[in-house]
Amino acid sequence: MNNIVLIGPMGSGKSTVGAVLARRLGRPHVDTDQFFVARHGPIREYFAVHGEEAFRAAEEQLVAELLDSPRPSVVSLGGGSVTSAATRELLKTQFVVMLDVTEAQAKARIGDAATRPVLTAGTSAPPIERWKNIYAEREPLYRECADLIVSAAEATIEDRARHIIEAMRRER
Numbered sequence: 001m002n003n004i005v006l007i008g009p010m011g012s013g014k015s016t017v018g019a020v021l022a023r024r025l026g027r028p029h030v031d032t033d034q035f036f037v038a039r040h041g042p043i044r045e046y047f048a049v050h051g052e053e054a055f056r057a058a059e060e061q062l063v064a065e066l067l068d069s070p071r072p073s074v075v076s077l078g079g080g081s082v083t084s085a086a087t088r089e090l091l092k093t094q095f096v097v098m099l100d101v102t103e104a105q106a107k108a109r110i111g112d113a114a115t116r117p118v119l120t121a122g123t124s125a126p127p128i129e130r131w132k133n134i135y136a137e138r139e140p141l142y143r144e145c146a147d148l149i150v151s152a153a154e155a156t157i158e159d160r161a162r163h164i165i166e167a168m169r170r171e172r
């Protein structure tokens with residue numbers, strides 16, 4: 001059995017829904033951003049010192065290692081992981097779930113975006129402005145990779161986890 005991999009924009013709930021889903025399924029939860037921080041230190045500092053390109057290369061390497069897990073897990077990917085062609089190729093062998101989110105939901109959830117340097121570096125504009133542009137760029141990639149898309153209307157974290165479990169059971 002493959003991993004369940006959660007993708008989607010910043011603030012869509014990959015980390016929170018992933019934790020609930022893993023608990024319900026009795027699977028390990030792997031959050032690639034957390035592993036990144038454990039290995040390389042805070043993402044904001046990594047961006048400041050090494051730049052985004054180096055971050056993407058390190059992220060791609062880490063994601064490949066984590067998807068190759070010995071136990072089927074729930075894996076929450078960083079929001080930008082799908083920009084890697086190598087990662088998109090690996091996702092073809094996984095059960096991939098896109099969590100969608102409206103602009104208003106994202107705005108409420110990202111707050112001041114303190115840990116999300118892609119939203120704040122080099123701009124004084126509100127983080128949601130960058131979020132909108134990034135989402136527009138990446139939406140086709142999220143959709144292309146997804147086996148299941150959970151719409152923004154599945155409002156609560158529990159609803160979203162339940163929806164994913166039901167869809168997975170139908171697929172089997």
Ligand SMILES: Nc1ncnc2c1ncn2[C@@H]1O[C@H](COP(=O)(O)OP(=O)(O)OP(=O)(O)O)[C@@H](O)[C@H]1O
Nearest residue numbers: 009010011012013014015016078079109155156157
């Ligand atoms: N369905 C939901 N309803 C209400 N709040 C939510 C929901 N999903 C997530 N949240 C809240 O939104 C915030 C962002 O969620 P989360 O960190 O899980 O997003 P993410 O997709 O992992 O983002 P990132 O790509 O930046 O890691 C958290 O504070 C979380 O509790």
Ligand SMILES: O=C(O)C1=C[C@@H](O)[C@@H](O)[C@H](O)C1
Nearest residue numbers: 033043078079080116117118
């Ligand atoms: O969408 C992005 O580009 C990012 C999302 C986060 O999950 C982190 O992986 C990092 O802050 C970059």
Ligand SMILES: [Mg+2]
Nearest residue numbers: 014015033076
């Ligand atoms: Mg997250």
